[in-house]
Amino acid sequence: MTLHHKKHHQTYVTGLNAAEEAYAKCTSMKEKIALQAALKFNGGGHINHSLFWRNLAPASEGDGKLEDGLLKSAIERDFGSVEEFKKSFNAKTAGIQGSGWGWLGYNSTTKKLEIITTANQDPLIIQKRQTRRKPH
Template identity: 40%
Template sequence: MTDATESRRDGSTRRTVLRGLGLTAAALGLPGLAAAEGDGRGGDEGTERTAEPYSLPPLPYDYDALEPHIDARIMRLHHDEHHKGYVEGANAALDELAAMRESGEFDRIKAVKRDLSFNLSGHLLHSVFWRIMSPDGGGDPGGDLASALRRDFGSVEGFKREFAAAATGVEGSGWGLLVYDHLAGRLLVTQAEAHNDLAVQGATPLLVLDVWEHAYYLQYENDRTAYVDAFWNVVDWSAVDAVYRAAASARRPAESN
């Protein structure tokens, strides 16, 4: 396989993934992420792109707003250091890709594409994570989302049990996710190791929970179960419902070709 063929196939796969993430971003008011398609800089199959580099979005609330469930120390470190690092890593990967296109030398393409996948996925998931939490969160979902959860998991409590088990059981570092699968038109609970491994291609993330140790260790130490239990107190179900309605109303990938 040539470098050009691999690059085209990689770009096609990434656009499929970002289509789902773009629906999430648009529903949560993150237009910069919604537009994140292609590599952000340089050409894409002959079409020049002028998108700005990725940037760290501000928290939509104060660092201490989610206390006592997630304390201010964690939020400051998590957002200002860890999330910022993923933004910088994604932009560095874009710079390397632009340099490769300029020079015509693609000997590091595999490593740089891996860096882009890891860092950009981390940036996207964290951007969603901040927005689906709120100091006024908690309780149970209602409306269309609640109906869909009952349809696909038997009950809202059944969904919560499955999600908590998946998030708690992530091997090493990663995420628990509720996603909308456009192919089947249904909800799924999935895991992601790191930010990008085990991902369901093209699915739209609705509810995401970071279970890397940096997300909870300062407060909960090694008790991930207690952290996952506390998470339900800050979930902004209205935000999750908005993403669900946007995803459910979108055409399936095969119908948009």
């Protein structure tokens, strides 16, 4: 974990800082658009890793045991049990090819928890469905 923190996460922070500095110096929209991929990749890597570190649970602090409360109740409601959630989460995230992340997210439309995967360093974002309109 030390290597991952000092090398991988630090690389995203360094890349994000460089992309933000370059963006601030841009004089054209074309230059700003060219930096979008670097901002998304490095920014997503920083956000995702920051969440990851914050949510680690050492053995000395309960080893990640989920206590009774709103989250546990929602997991039991939507997955049947914490163990079934873990099985589903592990199965879905095992399907990630290459680099990616697995998330437990809340779908505000269905009012349920969902397991979602994102590619590379893409952060979990709200996906709004677009409705197609016929041209006038």
